[in-house]
Amino acid sequence: MLKLTLAQLDYTIGDIEGNVAKMVEAARRAAEAGSELLVCSELSLTGYHPADLLDEPAFMQRVDAGLAALQDASRTLPGLHWVVGAPLPAQGPGKRLHNTLLVLKAGEVVLRYAKQLLPTYNIFDERRHFEPGPDVAKVLRIGTTQIAFMICEDGWNDGGADYQVNPFERLRDAAPDLVVSINASPSDIGKREQRHQIFGAASRRHRLPILYVNQIGGHDQLVFDGASFAVLPDEGVVYEARRFEEDVSTLCFDGTRFTSTEGNALPAVPPGGLPTMAFYRAQIVLGLRDYARRCGFSRAVVGSSGGIDSALTLALAAEALGPDQVVAITMPSRYSSAGSVDDSVALCHKLGIELHTHPIADTVAAYSRQFEASFGRPLEGLALENLQARVRGTILMEYSNSFGHLLLTTGNKSEISVGYCTLYGDTNGGLGLIGDLYKTEVFALSRHLNETAGRELIPQAILDKEPSAELAPGQKDTDSLPPYPVLDEVLKVLIEGRRLPPAEYEAATSFVARLQQDEAGRALVSRVRGMIARNEYKRRQAPPIIRVRSRAFGTGRQMPIAAVHL
The missing domain is CATH 3.60.110.10 (Carbon-nitrogen hydrolase)
Structure with missing residues (x-):
């Protein structure tokens, strides 16, 4: 023996x-x-x-x-x-x-x-x-x-x-x-x-x-x-x-x-592991807890937009580090809806997280005036939208530097894949918790947190609202992207392919095959493929993300930037 x-x-x-x-x-x-x-x-x-x-x-x-x-x-x-x-x-x-x-x-x-x-x-x-x-x-x-x-x-x-x-x-x-x-x-x-x-x-x-x-x-x-x-x-x-x-x-x-x-x-071993959302939760919580500890951080800060991504990031950070060790900052601009601030307040109250408010309208206006004075043309369009994100990113880094908090980025895999993020803005930070979750999974994990808590950790108003960056009047994510249930299936095929679990691979490939049966669907897939390729330079400069799927951005996907992607 x-x-x-x-x-x-x-x-x-x-x-x-x-x-x-x-x-x-x-x-x-x-x-x-x-x-x-x-x-x-x-x-x-x-x-x-x-x-x-x-x-x-x-x-x-x-x-x-x-x-x-x-x-x-x-x-x-x-x-x-x-x-x-x-x-x-x-x-x-x-x-x-x-x-x-x-x-x-x-x-x-x-x-x-x-x-x-x-x-x-x-x-x-x-x-x-x-x-x-x-x-x-x-x-x-x-x-x-x-x-x-x-x-x-x-x-x-x-x-x-x-x-x-x-x-x-x-x-x-x-x-x-x-x-x-x-x-x-x-x-x-x-x-x-x-x-x-x-x-x-x-x-x-x-x-x-x-x-x-x-x-x-x-x-x-x-x-x-x-x-x-x-x-x-x-x-x-x-x-x-x-x-x-x-x-x-x-x-x-x-x-x-x-x-x-x-x-x-010995006790019998169940053949199935954790349900998918429970697995994601456990993986991300342990990943953040150890990353913070090994890097010398005990506290974290997150920019709270009132949207689903920052809400889920805050909820997971509170679970990993304790709500008293997490700070949220809401930074309304002239385009922010009243609901964005109100939803941030409700979220942080439910999570027990301290919330600070730092408006950015005056700062953005000052930047815009000086830009026009220096370069002879007004700041508008995408440049103005990105400026708002970069001002927010700067404020969050100022807070991190001043108070010693680890800044957590809030981008999900869908947005990171197609570059729907601002370099040196919402990509600022030391670690991304949800960067390997597709947007549809962000919603699913948020609902899971509420269900297992038996109460609303993430307010229903946040779960119900249509995703928007709120960088321009009436802006919605679908102005720039296909609906997330469509986009995510295309991304799964283009990014993970055969590395997907068998059932997920079959579902995603069948979906994309149906999509490509007409010219509009083929054009959509081609467009998404191009967006993935064009935004490799952003992903190269982004903070690390916690890997939960078989192929995550970072060391698991090494692609050239200056290349032709067919």
Whole structure:
């Protein structure tokens, strides 16, 4: 009987000492539970992914010191094997580092395995720094249990579609009793179920029990959801750790099944994860909470227009940081409706958020007068509309600089896709919470917040009003854009395509196919495609957004600016 502990922890990239402390505390808990094996996640020493920090000599010196500290700590718990992840030197030609799994025991390295499959797609770029490990299986006997090891992507190619090498084939040849996979698997909609499907199929095919350990936490654009699990060949997923929370848990493995430490059967794991809106909410809240904490912010500020985007951003920020740590600023112009200010007041009252008012009409008028005096022509049209957004952005940055709040941008994925935003205006800020949500999803998540609260967090008046930037008399979003239910389906096909979940892909492609049956529909799709291409320069300069879908703007979609897009 093997007793093992999963350490699903929230590491901070570059905080070597802090990450070591987390692993040491987990090891102490494992030892107290009588475990023989502690399993931490991929690159647990550095956090995933340290990127070009790996090129800094001083950083690698800290990695060496951190590894030495882990070895020293393991000497104090000599009965425990520690599985940890770290970047370590590679031998021979190629990149100078391996993404490495180490097993420590009583101060010694008793096993070393280098990750073989290095992802370079979507958000991943591991080949930039790491050399693939050799095509070998690494196994270790602990008591009567023969254990094999792999790292994240090594387990994702059992179908053989993406790499010539399939580490599962070599592991099967080694005939272990258990496979331990350490991972840094970012979360997006449907990712939990995808992991279960891929590793469940591999477990059945190779007749191998698998223990899958993931990390949690927000790291810039990415959020890791944890949800570590154990899978058996005939039963599928039989254990799942908590999602979006740290979880140090101990199981027993008798060679054929996993049980609790008391020998009892484990609770059944539901096949379906969180409903979509609940998932979005949990992902964004954790992403903001960790981003703010790691960047040294405890408070946030949001420009409140009285519209749905700023309302949802404020509600999510209040949940993540606490309403007393969030400030809203309404900045009415000569074109703002009375409802915009009134709706902001009602929203902030319901959320318990402090609201400040900073009118911009006089500032915009002064800019306009000076523009005409300097350049001999009046400021009008798009330039005047954008000026209002830029004045608001400047005020928000002034507040951020003066009071130390993190400025949150409020753009959604639909607007960001087609450039319906003002550079250096409403794109100002340090982080975007809803930039990976289409406009229709913004409404759906807002309704979800109200439904789960059992009351109006976001006033119905905001949910009911027609979207408008209010930068010109009577302006509506539909003056410049197709209706959002139409636009969003087109954007899903053009931006995410095959990366969409199957049902969503089928619905979106069918919608667009019907749209293109006439000339007007074909022209609409062509127009949207052009808007996406022309506004790449805006997205390149925008703040990071929290990723919730399979393809988000930022590192997951790298497009040239000066190019011909057909």
